[in-house]
Amino acid sequence: MKKGIFWNYLQQKKTHFMIEEEKTYPCTDIQKDNPLRIIYFNNKLSIEIAHFLTDGKGAMLFFQDLIEEYVEEKYFSKSSRNRNFGNVDIIENKGKNENEEKIEIKDKDLIKNKKMIDFPKKKGDKIKNFENKSFLENKKKILEKNEEIFGNYDEENGVKESKYVDLYEKYMRKVSKETTIKSAFHLPIKILEKGQYHITTGEISVDNLKMESKKYKTTIGKYLLAVYFKVLLDRYSGAKNPIVIGVPVDLRKIFEEKTYRNFFINITPSVDASLGAYSLSEIITYLDNYFALKITKKEFYKSIYKAMNPMRNIVIKSVPYLIKRIFFPFIFDYYGERGYTTGFSNLGIFEIDKKYEKYLKGFRFLPPPSKRCKIKMGVISDSKKVYINFGNLTADYDIERDFFVYLRKRGIRSKIVTNYF
Structure with a gap:
């Protein structure tokens, strides 16, 4: 660059x-x-x-x-x-x-x-x-x-x-802007010194997760997202701002495009802890409805317009980069990180030719470190296992522990691997 x-x-x-x-x-x-x-x-x-x-x-x-x-x-x-x-x-x-x-x-x-x-x-x-x-x-x-x-x-x-x-330019439409939450709840935890990033991975049987998610008539990805919400809501029940999880959505399937370049949009399911305790079933029902309404071409036209419109502004275009870079961190925080509590990225199944499978032992998909979203979660799987990965900028591992304990109480065991012990 x-x-x-x-x-x-x-x-x-x-x-x-x-x-x-x-x-x-x-x-x-x-x-x-x-x-x-x-x-x-x-x-x-x-x-x-x-x-x-x-x-x-x-x-x-x-x-x-x-x-x-x-x-x-x-x-x-x-x-x-x-x-x-x-x-x-x-x-x-x-x-x-x-x-x-x-x-x-x-x-x-x-x-x-x-x-x-x-x-x-x-x-x-x-x-x-x-x-x-x-x-x-x-x-x-x-x-x-x-x-x-x-x-x-x-x-x-x-x-x-x-x-x-x-x-993004191809599907740019002049429509109404997407409305999102400006200020989400942020984890009240002190971050580590710069350069440290703690990783926790749980390796779980695909069959076990599939069996549990079927009880709620949902997918494995949505079930894991619901459990993540549940753990956060139970731990931070007194949160004054909504708990918002940023979820990247691949637009290639939505718009039937093939590209190796960036083509995604973040959606932001959120739950207000001040309304009271939530059961897992309630959270899954909310996610089912939210995804059904949000993951459509028309809704993504609004998201693309919100993301692309500032770049087309003549005044913004004419401002030298040296001046732009001064304001970029504030703009990114205002329009992005400030509106998220954490992130949840699910890449799905890593598909590869069967003749190569025996040479592959496992996967990790680690989310990027972020000062606002101090803990993030990434999911990837193969034909036998789902790999749940937490990236953590703090020395507090309660959320990861709560997540895997919650699954274990439901008979879903995990092999845990970390880089900080």
Whole structure:
């Protein structure tokens, strides 16, 4: 990301991706000049992607391509057949800003510190350093699949042609603005020193969660969101402002679009604790109705208009970036963080070709740290397990404990993994 006169802008990097050892807490070291990090720690590999590059779904699509090519080259190429490798444990994780992603892969004998990823180089009619036939066969398919994030590439002339379409601009309609809560309840907990980020992950059987959510005639994602609301409402029953959970919604399915770029909107279900105690059934009924009313094209036209309209303002456009950046933190807080108590992101099922599944051990999807939303929750799953991940900027773990204890009392056991003990 480069500084422009009126706005920041993205410039294509000409250097290779670098693989470096992870030496900091997750999601705390991504930079504007290096918005895609590939890092490892022991047998864990992670990628962190800045939000200005893509959202959660876009990062997951990118990682699916990356891991399939990695596993294909490592386990199925001729050069690797006689080698003995450990398993791969993939973990996905959000980065520093909202909706930045981090994905982690475990592999015991993966890489050396700061090793470059060498991409195939053309040499005559052959690809230098790549003898894997399946790689060559899949190359065309991969380029087509990634066209929307990388643009078209003319190999004969060595020209890259961008076909990127701003989908927010495409679906911009002049409608009434969306109304949201301006000031939500915020957790009264002191945050840790800068650079620390505590993670708690619960690994739970998909079947157990599916059985429990069916009792309430709802989905696993909505059930987990309802439990999160329940835990917060029970702990902070005296909250004067509404408890609001920001929930990112992928717009690709809503508008039938395919893109690796950002295309999401946050919705904000909220519950007023001052009205009294809520049962889980009441919360699920509220969420069912809220989602039915909110997740529609017409409602998202209002959300897109609210987000895009200021950027089209002539006065705002003409203000130099150096002046804009002074006010950005206040604007972001006023229109964003101040209106959320916490965040809940559900990426759903991480889908990958079945032949690669046995090399994958598990996932993580870590939400980004945020000073206002001190604790956030991210969910991702595979065919057997759901991985519930809490990112916490404090030394208070009562909410995480309450959440998993609540599930356990209903017969849903979790394997808990943390980075702070």
